[in-house]
Amino acid sequence: MAYLFNHRHFYEGLKEGKLLGLVCKSCGKYTVPAKICCAECGSTEIEAVQLSGKGKIKTYTVIRVAPEGFTPPYILAMVELEEGPWLMGNVEGCGTELSDAELIEKNVILGHKVHPPAVYSAGEVVSIAFFLE
Ligand SMILES: [Zn+2]
Known part of the structure; x- marks a missing residue:
């Protein structure tokens, strides 16, 4: 069984504003x-699709100690996508001095951020970013 697409394809899509994923022909997830x-079900009857990139923040934390190439503080969130899966990414466009649950259930749209090459990367790093709607 071959991968329909790999991480390089995923991040190339992300740079073009596309969120690429899979849809299952067995369970529809x-x-x-x-x-x-x-x-969800482990089926290999899957096909590649483009997802909406829209979702809601379900939980988040503020990163104050960042890996090389990232500038702290920033917000790292788990977002429930419209299509169901949860995806982790940084939240851009808002400050990090928040009340405990200020961003929970806020609508976001997917974007990306390009970081310069770091010590442990083979080139530029593309990260998942979410922007408040
Ligand atoms: Zn399935």
């Missing part, structure tokens, strides 16, 4: 980022 099978 979505998987993102792509895996070799459906994350």
Whole structure:
């Protein structure tokens, strides 16, 4: 069984504003980022699709100690996509001095951010970013 697409394809799509994932022909659920099978039922009857990139913040934290190439503080969130799966990414466009649950259930739209090459990367790094709607 071959991957329909790999992480390079995923991040190239992200740079073009596309959120690429899988939809399962057996159960109808979505998987993102792509895996070799459906994350819900394990079926390999899957096809590549473009997801909406829209979702709601379900939980988040403020990163104050960042890896090389990232500037702290920033917000790292788990977002429930419209299609169902949860995806982790940084929240851009708002400050980090927030009340405890200020961003919970806020609508976001997917974007991306390009970081310069770092010590442990093979080139530029593309990260998942979410912007408040
Ligand atoms: Zn499935």
